[in-house]
Structure formats: C-alpha cells, structure tokens
Amino acid sequence: MIALPAETLTAGFVPSISGLSVCWLFTYVTSMLTLEASWLACTQNDEEESGENTGGGFLSLSKMALGVPGEVITASLFWFLLTAIVVAYTAEGGQLIAQVAKEVTDTTTISPTVGSLLFASCFASFAIAGTSRVDIINRVFVLGLVATFIGIVMQISASISVSNLSHADWSAVYPAGISIGILSFGAQNVVPTILQYLNYDPEKTQKAILLGSLIPLFLYTIWEAVFLGIIDASTEGRFMEVISVLGKTGGTTVTDLVELFSICAIGSSMAGASVSLVDFFVDAINLLSKDDPDPESKTEEMSTVNNSSNAVGAGTRTIAAVFALVPPVLISYAFPDVFLTALEEAGLLGGVSLYGILPALCLLSLRSADNSSETKAMPGRLGGGKATLFALLTISSALVLPEIVHVGRVVAEKLH
Numbered sequence: 001m002i003a004l005p006a007e008t009l010t011a012g013f014v015p016s017i018s019g020l021s022v023c024w025l026f027t028y029v030t031s032m033l034t035l036e037a038s039w040l041a042c043t044q045n046d047e048e049e050s051g052e053n054t055g056g057g058f059l060s061l062s063k064m065a066l067g068v069p070g071e072v073i074t075a076s077l078f079w080f081l082l083t084a085i086v087v088a089y090t091a092e093g094g095q096l097i098a099q100v101a102k103e104v105t106d107t108t109t110i111s112p113t114v115g116s117l118l119f120a121s122c123f124a125s126f127a128i129a130g131t132s133r134v135d136i137i138n139r140v141f142v143l144g145l146v147a148t149f150i151g152i153v154m155q156i157s158a159s160i161s162v163s164n165l166s167h168a169d170w171s172a173v174y175p176a177g178i179s180i181g182i183l184s185f186g187a188q189n190v191v192p193t194i195l196q197y198l199n200y201d202p203e204k205t206q207k208a209i210l211l212g213s214l215i216p217l218f219l220y221t222i223w224e225a226v227f228l229g230i231i232d233a234s235t236e237g238r239f240m241e242v243i244s245v246l247g248k249t250g251g252t253t254v255t256d257l258v259e260l261f262s263i264c265a266i267g268s269s270m271a272g273a274s275v276s277l278v279d280f281f282v283d284a285i286n287l288l289s290k291d292d293p294d295p296e297s298k299t300e301e302m303s304t305v306n307n308s309s310n311a312v313g314a315g316t317r318t319i320a321a322v323f324a325l326v327p328p329v330l331i332s333y334a335f336p337d338v339f340l341t342a343l344e345e346a347g348l349l350g351g352v353s354l355y356g357i358l359p360a361l362c363l364l365s366l367r368s369a370d371n372s373s374e375t376k377a378m379p380g381r382l383g384g385g386k387a388t389l390f391a392l393l394t395i396s397s398a399l400v401l402p403e404i405v406h407v408g409r410v411v412a413e414k415l416h
Contacts, residue, residue, distance in 0.1 A: 002092075002265045004220060005227035007180040011172035013165040013228045017221055019173040023181030024217045026356065029382065029392065031187045031209045033359040036378045037061055038192040039202050040366040058192065058354075059283045065362035074358055075284065081350030082189065082277040083328055086120075089270040090325075091332035093119035096263055116332045123270050124321045127278040128314060131197055134275045141268035148261035149219065153226055155254050160229030167233045175403055179348045184220065186269075187213055188355035189276045202378050274325065281320035348403040356396030360389040 008016035041061045062074035094116030101110040110118075126134050187209060198204045230249050364386065382388060 001184055001216075001220065001223065001269075002262050003180050004184060004224060005231070007176045008173075008224065009228060009231060009233055011169050011177050012167040012233060013224060015168050015170045015173045016177060016224050016228065019177045020181050020184070020217065020220055020224070023178060023185055024213055026182065026352075026395075027185035027187055028209065028213050029388075030355045030359055031191050031213070032206065032382050033363055033389075033392070034188050034191045034355065035195060035202060035205055035209065036381045037065065037359050037362040037366055038195050039200065039378045040363075041065070042195070042200055058189075058280065058358075059287060061192070061362055062358060063287065065365040066358075070358070070361070074354070077350055077354040077358070078189075078280055079277075081354055082273055082280065082324075083331075084350060085183065085186075085273045086270070086277055086325065086328040087331045089266050089273065090116045090120050090328045091335070092262075093266050093270060094332060096259070096266065100259070100263070113333045117329055119270070120325045120329045123274040124278075124325045126271060127275045127324070128317045128321050130317070131193055131275060131279075134271050135197075138268055138271040141264045141271060144264035145261065145268055148257050148264060149223070151257045152254060152261060153222060155257065156226060156230060156249060159249055160226065162229075164232060165225065165229045167228075169233075175348055175406075178399070179351070182348070182351045182355075185213055185216055186272075186351070188351075188359075190272055193276065193279055203380055206380050277324040278317060278320045281323045282316055285316055285320060348399055349407065352396045352399045356392055357400070360392045360396075364389055 004016075008019070011019070038061055041064050058074050058078050059071060063071040066074075091112075094112040094114070097115030097119055098110045098112045101115070126137050191205070191209065194208055195202070195205045198208065384391075
C-alpha cells in the first residue's frame with residue numbers, strides 16, 4: 001500500500017484506479033480458484049487416508065495435481081515471490097526502525113542493517129508461534145493502519161487538487177502499476193492457511209476472500225485520491241521523495257502520521273508474508289518427512305508428536321523460520337534500497353505465474369479427478385468450467401511473457 005503512490009504517480013488517478021480494479025478482479029478470481037484447488041486436495045487426501053484433513057498448501061497441492069515437476073516449479077515460484085516480498089519489507093522495515101530510533105532518542109543510532117535484523121527476528125518469533133498468534137498481531141497493525149489512515153485523510157483532504165487528479169498517462173499503468181497492484185491485494189498466498197484456520201469451511205473462506213479484497217480496494221481508492229490529488233505528477237516517483245512531499249504539504253502532524261502508517265502497513269504485510277513463507281517451508285519439511293522409508297522411525301515420530309505436539313511443532317516452525325527469513329536479511333543487507341525493485345519484479349514474474357497459471361493448471365487436473373470419483377464439487381465455486389481456466393491461463397501468460405523477455409534482455413546486457 002505504501003508503494004502504490006510512488007509507482008502510480010506517473011499514471012495518474014483514473015488510470016491507476018482502473019488498473020487496481022483489474023488487479024482486484026484478478027486477485028478475487030485466482031483466490032477463489034486457489035481455494036477450490038486447496039479444498040479439493042484436502043478432500044481427496046482425506047478420502048484416501050480416511051483421516052482428518054492434512055492440508056492443501058501450495059507444495060502438497062501442486063504435487064498432488066501436477067506431480068513432481070509441478071511441485072518443483074511451484075516451490076521455485078513460491079520461494080521467489082514470498083522471498084522478494086519479505087526482502088522488500090525487511091529492507092524498508094530496517095530503514096524505518098533506524099529512522100524511528102534516531103527521532104525518538106536523538107542520540108541512539110541504529111544502522112538499517114541492524115534494524116532489518118531486529119525487524120525480521122521479531123516477525124520470525126510471530127511466525128513460529130503460529131497463525132493464531134500472527135492473526136492477533138496483524139489485527140493490532142490493521143487497527144493502527146486504519147486509525148492513521150483516517151487521520152491522514154482528515155488532515156490533508158482539503159489540499160487535494162482536481163488538476164492533479166485529472167492527470168492521466170495510461171501507458172504508465174503497465175508493468176509497474178499492475179505489478180504493485182497485484183501484490184497490494186496479495187490474498188492468494190494465505191488462502192490455504194485461511195481455509196485451514198476456518199476448519200476447512202469453503203463458504204466461510206469465500207466470504208473472507210470477498211470482504212478481505214473489497215476493503216483494500218476501497219481504502220486504496222481513497223489513498224490514491226489523497227496522494228495523487230496532492231502531489232504533482234512531475235515529482236520524482238520514488239517512495240521516500242513522495243513521502244517527503246506529502247509531509248511538507250501537511251506539516252509535522254501529517255509526517256508523523258505517515259510514518260506510523262508506514263510502520264503499520266509494513267508490519268501488517270510482513271506478518272502475512274512471513275507466516276506464509278514459514279508455512280511453505282513447514283509444508284516442505286512435512287512432505288520430506290512423509291518420504292521417510294523407516295517405519296520404526298515413523299512410529300517413534302508419531303508417538304513423540306502425540307506426547308509433545310507443541311514442542312515438535314515449535315521446533316519444526318523454528319527450522320522453517322530460519323530457512324525462510326535468514327536469506328531476506330542477507331539480501332536486504334547487500335541491497336538496502338531494494339524495496340520498490342523487489343516488489344516490481346515479484347508482482348508479474350512471481351505473482352501472476354504462481355497465483356494465475358498454477359491454480360488453473362491444478363484445477364484442470366483436480367476437477368478431472370474429482371469428476372471420476374464420488375467427491376462433491378466445492379460449494380460456491382466459480383462457474384465457467386474449463387473456459388474460465390483457459391481464459392485465466394491466456395491472460396496470465398500475456399502478462400508474464402513480456403516481463404520475462406524484458407528481464408532476459410536486462411540480464412543479457414549485464415553479462416555483456
């Protein structure tokens with residue numbers, strides 16, 4: 001959310017909101033498809049094992065639907081996307097911690113690198129604690145986000161210029177605006193986690209997806225109107241420059257509110273991304289453990305889990321947190337100004353590929369298996385059948401392929 005004004009400033013208000021609406025539709029449709037694929041995977045797995053649902057995370061989902069090649073591709077894309085997001089927020093979180101420490105104490109100086117380490121360590125502890133704890137922390141951040149958002153709008157809404165809002169450059173919407181827009185909604189990566197959290201109830205999860213995507217769209221529209229109505233399109237479109245101009249327009253109070261808003265926005269986004277990345281590695285660890293050929297070790301492991309499930313769960317999540325969050329800290333140390341670049345590249349290459357192409361492919365396979373069994377279709381699933389899935393594959397490919405060509409050219413130029 002805090003990256004939106006910097007990336008959409010050149011495009012203008014109307015093109016930006018149009019682009020965000022398209023991104024919302026993409027997010028909603030792909031989230032519903034991800035939900036159905038995850039639900040079908042859980043249901044079919046439940047029938048095969050005659051036990052409780054064992055989860056429909058992206059790795060286990062892709063392995064069931066697409067086999068080992070699908071699992072490898074999913075693992076690569078998921079790691080790339082979430083790591084890019086976590087890198088971006090870790091780098092910017094470190095910058096904010098360093099800035100706040102300097103402003104609060106006037107004497108204490110914390111480097112952005114140390115700030116990034118503190119930031120990542122804090123969210124690692126949340127992710128290890130599990131989804132329910134992260135949900136509580138995230139509610140606190142969201143409450144702060146809403147409060148500071150209202151304060152900013154009330155303080156500077158009178159300064160909005162109609163001439164600034166009338167600026168329009170439709171050519172600037174793609175690729176940066178679409179990429180950031182897709183990441184700004186970013187609900188797909190937590191859909192399997194939400195389904196599990198809501199006891200595998202697809203109807204409750206559908207409501208959570210709809211409400212959870214419409215609220216951000218409404219807030220983004222107001223947010224864009226405030227920023228783009230105040231800041232001239234000729235302003236350098238980088239995050240800190242945009243924030244600086246806004247602070248000068250609204251004064252010290254607005255500057256403080258924007259700073260608090262940034263902390264809450266990054267905190268809320270990091271909470272969701274970090275727990276999803278940790279859950280991804282937990283899923284990978286669980287899949288590897290299922291391949292253990294020693295039945296005695298399996299029996300001992302299950303006994304240990306039954307006697308001390310919390311301890312084993314915490315241990316597994318701790319290992320997963322190390323794999324998930326140490327690389328982003330190292331990358332943010334090497335590239336402290338990577339915030340917007342990481343988000344730009346993640347949205348199209350990772351987001352559209354993982355959340356647009358793979359769920360459609362998985363559903364084509366799972367629905368085929370579903371039709372050959374007595375399993376019921378998921379209540380409230382999207383209509384359109386295969387036509388919807390093939391349309392999504394076509395649109396997603398059209399968005400991704402030009403970016404792949406662009407990145408390939410950039411890499412080729414760097415090598416030469």
